[in-house]
Amino acid sequence: MIGDSEFDRDTAVTRREPGVYTVDLSAGWTIINAVNGGYLLAVLGRALADTLPHPDPFTVTAHYLTASQPGPAVVRTETVRTGRTLSTGQASLFQYDDEGNEIERIRVLASYGDLATLPDDVRTTATPPAIPPLERCYGPDDAPAPVPGSSAIADRLLLKLDPDTLGWALGAPSGRGEMRAWFGLADGRDADPLSLLLAVDALPPTAFEIGLKGWVPTVELTVHVRHRPAPGPLRVAITTRNLAGGFLEEDAEVWDSEDRLVAQSRQLARVRLG
Amino acid sequence: MIGDSEFDRDTAVTRREPGVYTVDLSAGWTIINAVNGGYLLAVLGRALADTLPHPDPFTVTAHYLTASQPGPAVVRTETVRTGRTLSTGQASLFQYDDEGNEIERIRVLASYGDLATLPDDVRTTATPPAIPPLERCYGPDDAPAPVPGSSAIADRLLLKLDPDTLGWALGAPSGRGEMRAWFGLADGRDADPLSLLLAVDALPPTAFEIGLKGWVPTVELTVHVRHRPAPGPLRVAITTRNLAGGFLEEDAEVWDSEDRLVAQSRQLARVRLG
Numbered sequence: 081m082i083g084d085s086e087f088d089r090d091t092a093v094t095r096r097e098p099g100v101y102t103v104d105l106s107a108g109w110t111i112i113n114a115v116n117g118g119y120l121l122a123v124l125g126r127a128l129a130d131t132l133p134h135p136d137p138f139t140v141t142a143h144y145l146t147a148s149q150p151g152p153a154v155v156r157t158e159t160v161r162t163g164r165t166l167s168t169g170q171a172s173l174f175q176y177d178d179e180g181n182e183i184e185r186i187r188v189l190a191s192y193g194d195l196a197t198l199p200d201d202v203r204t205t206a207t208p209p210a211i212p213p214l215e216r217c218y219g220p221d222d223a224p225a226p227v228p229g230s231s232a233i234a235d236r237l238l239l240k241l242d243p244d245t246l247g248w249a250l251g252a253p254s255g256r257g258e259m260r261a262w263f264g265l266a267d268g269r270d271a272d273p274l275s276l277l278l279a280v281d282a283l284p285p286t287a288f289e290i291g292l293k294g295w296v297p298t299v300e301l302t303v304h305v306r307h308r309p310a311p312g313p314l315r316v317a318i319t320t321r322n323l324a325g326g327f328l329e330e331d332a333e334v335w336d337s338e339d340r341l342v343a344q345s346r347q348l349a350r351v352r353l354g
Numbered sequence: 355m356i357g358d359s360e361f362d363r364d365t366a367v368t369r370r371e372p373g374v375y376t377v378d379l380s381a382g383w384t385i386i387n388a389v390n391g392g393y394l395l396a397v398l399g400r401a402l403a404d405t406l407p408h409p410d411p412f413t414v415t416a417h418y419l420t421a422s423q424p425g426p427a428v429v430r431t432e433t434v435r436t437g438r439t440l441s442t443g444q445a446s447l448f449q450y451d452d453e454g455n456e457i458e459r460i461r462v463l464a465s466y467g468d469l470a471t472l473p474d475d476v477r478t479t480a481t482p483p484a485i486p487p488l489e490r491c492y493g494p495d496d497a498p499a500p501v502p503g504s505s506a507i508a509d510r511l512l513l514k515l516d517p518d519t520l521g522w523a524l525g526a527p528s529g530r531g532e533m534r535a536w537f538g539l540a541d542g543r544d545a546d547p548l549s550l551l552l553a554v555d556a557l558p559p560t561a562f563e564i565g566l567k568g569w570v571p572t573v574e575l576t577v578h579v580r581h582r583p584a585p586g587p588l589r590v591a592i593t594t595r596n597l598a599g600g601f602l603e604e605d606a607e608v609w610d611s612e613d614r615l616v617a618q619s620r621q622l623a624r625v626r627l628g
Binding site: 138139141143145146160161165166168170184187189191195198199200201202203204205206256257290299300302304306307321322323324325326327329340341344346348350 | 412413415417419420434435439440442444458461463465469472473474475476477478479480530531564573574576578580581595596597598599600601603614615618620622624
């Protein structure tokens with residue numbers, strides 16, 4: 081069901097034939113000139129949800145191959161295996177060069193299930209991130225810190241950063257590879273498993289708080305969706321522990337308004353020193 | 355170069371044609387009756403290293419589809435993209451049913467690079483796991499605790515568990531989702547990026563220390579290889595923070611003898627209560 085929200089409209093895929101979908105990548109989800117990787121993952125996730133017998137992404141891995149551009153794209157999906165509890169699929173997003181040749185932008189391997197069928201048991205030692213109330217956090221439009229690198233996508237997100245992790249925006253990065261934020265969709269659409277794929281890649285890179293400038297392109301991103309998020313803004317905490325050899329890992333945890341850990345992700349990214 | 359070690363012999367793949375390899379899965383890497391997932395990942399990793407222009411796995415994701423059996427298997431690889439720094443490939447391992455039909459066991463999506471070309475910069479906040487000296491840790495053959503579930507693979511590994519994370523083997527699990535061990539290959543073969551794919555999935559499951567019994571089959575495993583390991587035994591620390599809805603994540607860190615974080619992994623596993 082495609083709702084009337086910007087996110088649903090802009091991630092809508094049209095099935096041309098079984099396993100083949102067309103989509104118009106919106107310019108509304110770009111950061112500087114790059115189409116946000118989480119938005120792209122949600123587009124692929126929606127195509128896989130249509131192809132596979134299970135509705136919800138449980139574990140999704142994307143390898144980002146070439147830079148996607150706003151505009152038309154084709155998603156091709158393949159059902160790898162279907163089981164009772166889980167089904168596994170693959171998807172690729174393609175665009176076209178000037179000669180009309182297909183160029184693969186992203187390849188995804190994922191297993192889907194049905195979150196509604198999972199037992200309610202929770203035995204977790206994870207705790208929600210310590211973050212001030214939303215009204216004491218800062219977004220792109222707030223003083224004191226306009227958030228560099230937030231472009232069109234900033235208008236579509238509710239993104240309020242913990243002032244304790246905003247030093248980089250004031251020229252005084254903490255040196256810790258940590259960032260925390262409240263996250264939602266600007267038009268008030270509630271979170272769901274698909275929008276969690278966006279949430280894990282929506283914050284400025286931890287590298288900024290480590291004190292690095294320049295771009296940090298994602299090589300690979302894996303997301304585990306662990307529970308259907310409750311309505312209300314999400315809290316997202318991202319951390320980097322190991323920056324070495326020009327690469328870093330960035331882990332994200334997403335917590336819902338009922339203090340449930342709804343998604344975990346890790347990405348491997350390259351550090352392009354600016 | 356295939357050396358004379360058990361690990362190299364048992365992960366050797368033979369190229370039948372470009373992108374098609376045969377392998378004989380060894381019964382020597384089984385836990386109870388299951389072929390170890392890390393061993394299988396190393397087999398696929400070796401095939402991809404032959405197919406791709408870059409030698410080392412940087413990020414490898416495997417989805418475990420059906421249970422592999424010792425015996426003949428075929429690996430089919432595909433080059434997805436080749437770049438200067440990284441190349442991306444896909445691989446699937448197949449076996450045959452009684453009618454001779456191919457059954458896909460595992461599908462892998464991976465990006466490879468060359469660890470030798472990376473700059474030496476390290477800015478990490480990660481610290482090696484606190485683990486007693488090897489001689490004060492316990493393996494399958496040691497008192498006080500034979501390690502349940504360690505089968506043929508136990509003869510091929512140097513695996514010495516931190517007594518602080520061995521409570522489960524004595525019927526007194528700590529309740530913490532943590533396990534730490536010294537890891538190596540029993541025949542003394544030094545660690546390399548390929549054997550790191552084995553190292554991240556070689557310990558008993560954290561679920562045992564949480565107090566769960568029964569099998570914890572891996573749905574998806576992603577490994578990041580961050581540095582070429584130095585000679586000498588590795589230290590492996592695995593942790594689980596969130597057990598919920600019948601699934602858990604298990605994170606592994608692998609440290610070498612020079613205190614370098616050489617690999618990070620995360621898997622999503624199902625909890626089958628015994």
